[in-house]
Amino acid sequence: MLPTISRGLHALGIISIMMFLLAPVILVFPISFSADAHVAWPPSAWSTRWYVALLHNEEMVTAFRNSLVIAGCVTALTLVVAMPAAVALTRWKFWGRDALTSLFTAPLLLPSIVLGLAILVIFAGYGLVGSWPGVIIGHLVITLPYALRVLITGLSTMPAFVEDAAGTLGADPWQVFRRITLPLMTPALVASAALAFIVSFDEVVISLFIAGTQLKLLPVSLYHYVESWTDPLVAAVSALLVLGTLGIVLIVERAIGFGKAVSK
Amino acid sequence: MYLEVESLEKRYGHFAPSVSDLSFSLGQGELLGLLGPSGCGKTTTLRMISGLVQATSGKIKVGGQDVTGLPTYRRNMGVMFQSYALFPHMTIAENVAFGLQMRKARHADIAKRVESALAMVHLSGVAERKPRELSGGQQQRVALARALVIEPDILLLDEPLSNLDAKLRDNMRGEIRDIQQRLRMTTVFVTHDQTEAMAICDRIIVMNRGKLEQIGTPHDIYENPATPMVAEFVGRINRLEGQWRNDGAVAVGDSLIRAKDDGGTGRVLIMIRPHRIDLSASDAKSAVSPEENAINGTIRHVTYVGDTFQYEVATTGGLLHVEKATSSATDPFQPGDTVTLRWKTRDTLTFSTEVAG
Ligand SMILES: Nc1ncnc2c1ncn2[C@@H]1O[C@H](COP(=O)(O)OP(=O)(O)OP(=O)(O)O)[C@@H](O)[C@H]1O
Numbered sequence: 001m002l003p004t005i006s007r008g009l010h011a012l013g014i015i016s017i018m019m020f021l022l023a024p025v026i027l028v029f030p031i032s033f034s035a036d037a038h039v040a041w042p043p044s045a046w047s048t049r050w051y052v053a054l055l056h057n058e059e060m061v062t063a064f065r066n067s068l069v070i071a072g073c074v075t076a077l078t079l080v081v082a083m084p085a086a087v088a089l090t091r092w093k094f095w096g097r098d099a100l101t102s103l104f105t106a107p108l109l110l111p112s113i114v115l116g117l118a119i120l121v122i123f124a125g126y127g128l129v130g131s132w133p134g135v136i137i138g139h140l141v142i143t144l145p146y147a148l149r150v151l152i153t154g155l156s157t158m159p160a161f162v163e164d165a166a167g168t169l170g171a172d173p174w175q176v177f178r179r180i181t182l183p184l185m186t187p188a189l190v191a192s193a194a195l196a197f198i199v200s201f202d203e204v205v206i207s208l209f210i211a212g213t214q215l216k217l218l219p220v221s222l223y224h225y226v227e228s229w230t231d232p233l234v235a236a237v238s239a240l241l242v243l244g245t246l247g248i249v250l251i252v253e254r255a256i257g258f259g260k261a262v263s264k
Numbered sequence: 265m266y267l268e269v270e271s272l273e274k275r276y277g278h279f280a281p282s283v284s285d286l287s288f289s290l291g292q293g294e295l296l297g298l299l300g301p302s303g304c305g306k307t308t309t310l311r312m313i314s315g316l317v318q319a320t321s322g323k324i325k326v327g328g329q330d331v332t333g334l335p336t337y338r339r340n341m342g343v344m345f346q347s348y349a350l351f352p353h354m355t356i357a358e359n360v361a362f363g364l365q366m367r368k369a370r371h372a373d374i375a376k377r378v379e380s381a382l383a384m385v386h387l388s389g390v391a392e393r394k395p396r397e398l399s400g401g402q403q404q405r406v407a408l409a410r411a412l413v414i415e416p417d418i419l420l421l422d423e424p425l426s427n428l429d430a431k432l433r434d435n436m437r438g439e440i441r442d443i444q445q446r447l448r449m450t451t452v453f454v455t456h457d458q459t460e461a462m463a464i465c466d467r468i469i470v471m472n473r474g475k476l477e478q479i480g481t482p483h484d485i486y487e488n489p490a491t492p493m494v495a496e497f498v499g500r501i502n503r504l505e506g507q508w509r510n511d512g513a514v515a516v517g518d519s520l521i522r523a524k525d526d527g528g529t530g531r532v533l534i535m536i537r538p539h540r541i542d543l544s545a546s547d548a549k550s551a552v553s554p555e556e557n558a559i560n561g562t563i564r565h566v567t568y569v570g571d572t573f574q575y576e577v578a579t580t581g582g583l584l585h586v587e588k589a590t591s592s593a594t595d596p597f598q599p600g601d602t603v604t605l606r607w608k609t610r611d612t613l614t615f616s617t618e619v620a621g
């Protein structure tokens with residue numbers, strides 16, 4: 001009797017926490033299908049009019065496309081820079097290695113408003129504000145530490161001596177990297193790519209500072225939109241974002257779950 | 265000599281060297297054991313030979329050729345790691361094939377050689393499995409097959425048997441020896457288990473704190489240890505402290521003991537293996553031959569361990585451990601019994617602890 005009750009309470013507790021955390025996310029979906037002119041609960045009628053409106057909102061569409069392109073570039077650049085850096089920081093022995101690792105991952109601890117301001121001050125002098133390279137570099141400042149952390153963890157938890165073993169079997173350092181290190185760090189690579197993409201895609205603060213008014217980015221446009229409008233268009237955008245994020249998380253889960261299955 | 269190591273030294277940072285002044289050479293097809301306590305530099309030595317760490321100084325030659333500066337992947341040495349280090353993302357067959365692929369062997373050739381290598385270690389049925397689907401003993405045999413299939417000039421084994429249970433260890437030990445003999449593979453076998461080393465090695469190096477203590481056949485190492493450390497490392501042994509006398513005997517407490525070496529001056533350490541000492545009831549008087557030591561003592565403690573009784577005997581020379589095979593025919597001695605201990609003078613090892621003068 002008692003165990004049943006306690007188990008029931010336990011389940012109830014978990015469900016209420018989940019509800020509390022997920023309610024806003026879930027609520028976005030019904031609201032996005034509202035036929036009302038304003039966000040209201042419950043909607044008085046259902047329609048897809050706000051999705052249609054979204055497709056015809058030129059600023060949102062442009063911002064969405066820009067954000068996708070920037071997140072793509074940022075992700076690619078993050079991997080290109082972070083992977084060799086992670087290999088160097090874990091595999092090479094040199095003086096000051098630990099200090100460098102801490103330094104490179106430190107920006108994770110800085111409030112992004114501080115970073116944003118600092119980057120703005122620097123970029124203003126080079127005319128980078130409002131430019132594509134400027135935004136991409138600004139985002140890299142945030143995504144690189146994340147990716148570096150994940151990759152360093154991935155590299156340092158690799159099974160002991162497998163790279164040495166490959167060397168003794170006649171593989172030169174490049175072959176060791178391609179045949180052994182790279183396959184074994186695939187889960188970490190997928191995870192850091194997903195992280196970089198998501199972080200760049202919904203970075204508001206840095207984008208607010210750097211993107212200026214010409215270069216439209218989705219989080220910034222959304223932010224400005226809700227300042228002046230209260231219609232469910234934002235709910236439609238949010239619903240798409242939630243679905244997109246969910247998609248990425250599923251891909252990562254499969255890749256890492258799969259990666260775990262092949263490694264250990 | 266096929267493998268020659270000359271005054272090899274390795275320092276990590278500013279610490280005392282992990283290996284220093286290490287020289288030895290191996291003939292083609294010889295199996296050398298590298299024996300020593302934890303941290304004495306066995307793995308470091310092996311890694312220097314394979315090129316996985318760079319020696320601080322010294323030379324390594326294979327077949328007369330200096331390989332000290334060659335990177336690992338050009339050395340053609342098969343290494344078996346203590347942790348096996350199989351590639352987790354490849355099947356067993358792919359693991360074994362890896363070295364052949366790196367050597368750009370032909371496809372059909374690779375398949376054939378992988379198959380015969382797996383057959384050699386009795387693992388033909390598991391080629392398509394992943395390493396994590398095998399038991400420890402099977403993984404280890406894969407590691408051996410992977411190291412052998414490339415037909416290395418030298419085979420280096422780092423405690424290959426340490427993760428196995430006792431029975432499997434004995435089997436694998438024999439198998440490794442068989443394969444090594446069949447292929448006439450020059451091999452260095454690292455272990456900290458003296459029985460293992462004695463059982464299969466042609467010669468053994470005992471290392472201590474990065475230095476070579478002794479190199480010799482298992483028999484040499486056991487019967488004529490060069491230092492007290494070697495004597496203690498390769499089996500249980502008693503140690504007594506004494507003083508050389510002018511007549512060639514050693515005074516230990518109130519007793520006189522004759523040793524294999526006769527003559528020396530100053531303080532001396534005497535060592536005798538417990539199972540080389542004979543025990544008899546002390547009233548059974550018999551003449552003492554000149555090749556024998558005999559002293560009286562009292563049993564202090566008896567431990568029964570199945571195969572043997574282990575006695576602690578208080579003698580006039582000090583406390584001695586004695587091992588006797590158990591037998592159903594005779595009763596064991598009891599604590600308090602007075603006994604006579606006899607052992608051959610040639611079983612009495614001496615180590616001078618101070619230089620004469
Ligand atoms: N990468 C390293 N950096 C610094 N010191 C090291 C390194 N590798 C080994 N050492 C030191 O060198 C000494 C010898 O180590 P080594 O691994 O060769 O010992 P071992 O004889 O193989 O011991 P074990 O039986 O425990 O495996 C040890 O004191 C160890 O601390």
Ligand SMILES: [Mg+2]
Pocket residue numbers: 306307308
């Ligand atoms: Mg070791």
